[in-house]
Amino acid sequence: MAVMIGVDPHKASHTAVALDESERQLGEFKVRSSVNQVQRFLEWAVPFPERTWAIEGAGGLGYLLAQQLVAAGERVLDVQPKLASRVRLLASGKQNKNDPNDASSVAVAALRSRSPKEVAGEDHVAVLRILAKRNNDLGRLRNKVACRLHSVLCELVAGGCSKEIRAAHARSMLEGLHPATAIEETRHLLAHDLIDDMVRLDEQMKASKKRIAAAVAASGTTLTDLYGVGPIVAATVIGYTGGVERFSTKDRYASYTGTAPIEVSSGPKKVYRVSRRGNRRLNHAIHIVAVTQIRNLDSEGRVYFDRKVVEGKTKREALRALKRRVSDSLYRQLQVDAQRSEAAETKRAREGKQGATLHPARPARALNTGSSEKPLPDPSPRYARSSQRRSTVTRPRNTVARSA
Numbered sequence: 001m002a003v004m005i006g007v008d009p010h011k012a013s014h015t016a017v018a019l020d021e022s023e024r025q026l027g028e029f030k031v032r033s034s035v036n037q038v039q040r041f042l043e044w045a046v047p048f049p050e051r052t053w054a055i056e057g058a059g060g061l062g063y064l065l066a067q068q069l070v071a072a073g074e075r076v077l078d079v080q081p082k083l084a085s086r087v088r089l090l091a092s093g094k095q096n097k098n099d100p101n102d103a104s105s106v107a108v109a110a111l112r113s114r115s116p117k118e119v120a121g122e123d124h125v126a127v128l129r130i131l132a133k134r135n136n137d138l139g140r141l142r143n144k145v146a147c148r149l150h151s152v153l154c155e156l157v158a159g160g161c162s163k164e165i166r167a168a169h170a171r172s173m174l175e176g177l178h179p180a181t182a183i184e185e186t187r188h189l190l191a192h193d194l195i196d197d198m199v200r201l202d203e204q205m206k207a208s209k210k211r212i213a214a215a216v217a218a219s220g221t222t223l224t225d226l227y228g229v230g231p232i233v234a235a236t237v238i239g240y241t242g243g244v245e246r247f248s249t250k251d252r253y254a255s256y257t258g259t260a261p262i263e264v265s266s267g268p269k270k271v272y273r274v275s276r277r278g279n280r281r282l283n284h285a286i287h288i289v290a291v292t293q294i295r296n297l298d299s300e301g302r303v304y305f306d307r308k309v310v311e312g313k314t315k316r317e318a319l320r321a322l323k324r325r326v327s328d329s330l331y332r333q334l335q336v337d338a339q340r341s342e343a344a345e346t347k348r349a350r351e352g353k354q355g356a357t358l359h360p361a362r363p364a365r366a367l368n369t370g371s372s373e374k375p376l377p378d379p380s381p382r383y384a385r386s387s388q389r390r391s392t393v394t395r396p397r398n399t400v401a402r403s404a
Helices: 037-044 063-071 081-088 099-112 124-155 167-175 182-219 231-241 252-256 282-296 300-310 315-357 381-386
Strands: 003-009 015-018 025-032 051-056 076-079
Touching: 003 099, 015 037, 015 099, 015 381, 025 037, 025 099, 037 063, 037 124, 051 063, 063 076, 076 081, 076 099, 081 099, 099 124, 124 182, 124 231, 124 300, 167 182, 182 231, 231 282, 252 315, 282 300, 282 315, 300 315
Parallel strands: 003 051, 051 076
Antiparallel strands: 003 015, 015 025
């Protein structure tokens, strides 16, 4: 009997409820978050051999538990919290908000979902996502420190710093100052502390960019062949896209990146608006690529942008159209990388199989005992050559923006 186990994860505890296919409750279990949480869950789930785990927010609070269950060989599904809350409100008939009811609604959502998302073990994609997020956080911290330093300098120097502030320039501005009051001296010391913070963050960002460049090179991606895509943008695109096979068409990928317009039509009038949905980090990375192409007058992206402006579109509308073209180009390039990776895995599997079959162990020759057993012949050279043929993947042109 197939059993769906819904889990409502929390920081200190996890609650699980087991349901059969008819949504009949078979058991309930709660465990505290600890090093043996998976072991206790598996011991409790022994009576359910055909089981599937459904965890609410497997990318958030339930991340560690989901990855531990996957590593233990269990099948795990990711259920979005919004879907589980709707099931609890509309389908379960239980208005009380508690952990068992939440876990039960998670299991029901997984049972009735047409295309549940299965959790897989983390790979190199997770490494790129973590590094990209860390680099983005460092950039935000540096901007915050720079804004505070600007504010302090305006209170010490008339006009402050008119351009983008840097640590060396800020120190030179403070060298000619001689605080006369306690307030000015305190602000002077604060400015030096902020400069030290900026220097530290600059060093951390340099180290972060080096790590990202090494990780992108190790991934073997060809995204960096596209104009305007550097290691940081490539790490963001790969990390937050995940497996490109999740998106059947470029239109679905554009919807995920927020570069596809949203239809808000009513009656015979067709109206489309800018999408604020999708992954905003991916949208920001695509925006960087589009702006980089526009700044280069010789790029295909700039030619496409100018043609849209000539056709009567505003600059913002032309930029949105270019972002959609960039999204399509990224999708094609991710597909190329996936095909290359699949071909490499197929080749390794074929070579491993050949190594095990092309040279089998030859049995010992039978002595004069009347036996008719003879040693197996070696494989013919023709078979060895034909089995070592390599599959090739045609690589498309590295273009970013194409004419409409």
